[in-house]
Amino acid sequence: MFYQIISFLLEVAATLIGGACILRMYMGWRRMSMANPVGRFVLALTDWLVLPLRRIVPPRGQLDAASLLGAWLLKLVQYTMILLLLGGHAWGVLPVLALLGVAKLAVSVATAVVLVSVILSWAPNRSLISDVFERLSEPLLAPLRRIIPLIGGLDLSPLALLVMLQVVSIILGSAQASLLGGTMVGVA
Structure with missing residues (x-):
């Protein structure tokens, strides 16, 4: 039970802050202003980690490598803590x-x-947040929108993308499990 609680708390922290780091990197790549509610939230969650890392790894063009490194370090700490709790010996595979x-x-x-963008698109009134999420989701959906026609006036490209993303997530989870050979149960 103790392992499950610690593992869950580590997952929540790493996902929330690491996800914000990834979103920060993506928003920078899209050249989006951080002066919106989503951007301010992301900055509030990640500045403590990303700003010091920028001294080591400065941004290169549109790539905010410090945000990516921050997410990687969070996952590294998460998996290290889990491995310590389990008494595992797979230290060499931790970076991968x-x-x-x-x-x-x-x-x-x-x-x-994509989910937030779709849900906000159902609202009758446009807001700054819905515009931000639409701008974030558009490059992800555009390739599928060129292939998948509207069916009865419905855009099924978000559904197709969500299915593909889940398949990729399953493949990545399987790669993690095979890399560990079952050493760490519940790695996410």
């Missing part, structure tokens, strides 16, 4: 495990962005 964790986290962030 954390990398797969960041990829899985990016899939989760993309899933959340």
Whole structure:
């Protein structure tokens, strides 16, 4: 029971802050202003981690490598703590495990962005937040919108993307499990 509680709390913290790091990187790549409610929330969650890392890894063009490194470090700490709790010996795979964790986290962030965008699109009134999420989800959905026609006036591209993202998440989870050979149960 103790392991499950600690593992859950580590997952929540790493997902919330790491996901905000990924979203910060994505918003920077999209050249979006952080002066909106979503941007301010992301900055509030990540400044303590990303700003010091920028001294080590400055941004290169549109890539905010410090945000990506922050997400990776969070996953690395999470998996290290879990491995310590389990008394595991798979220390050599931790960097790759954390990398797969960041990829899985990016899939989760993309899933959340698309879901929130779809839900906000149902609201009769447009808001600043709905505009932000629409702008974030548009590059993810645009390739599918070119392929999948409207069916009865409905855009099914978000559904198709969500299915594909879940498949990718399953593949990444399987890669993590095979990498560990069952050493760490419940790694997400």
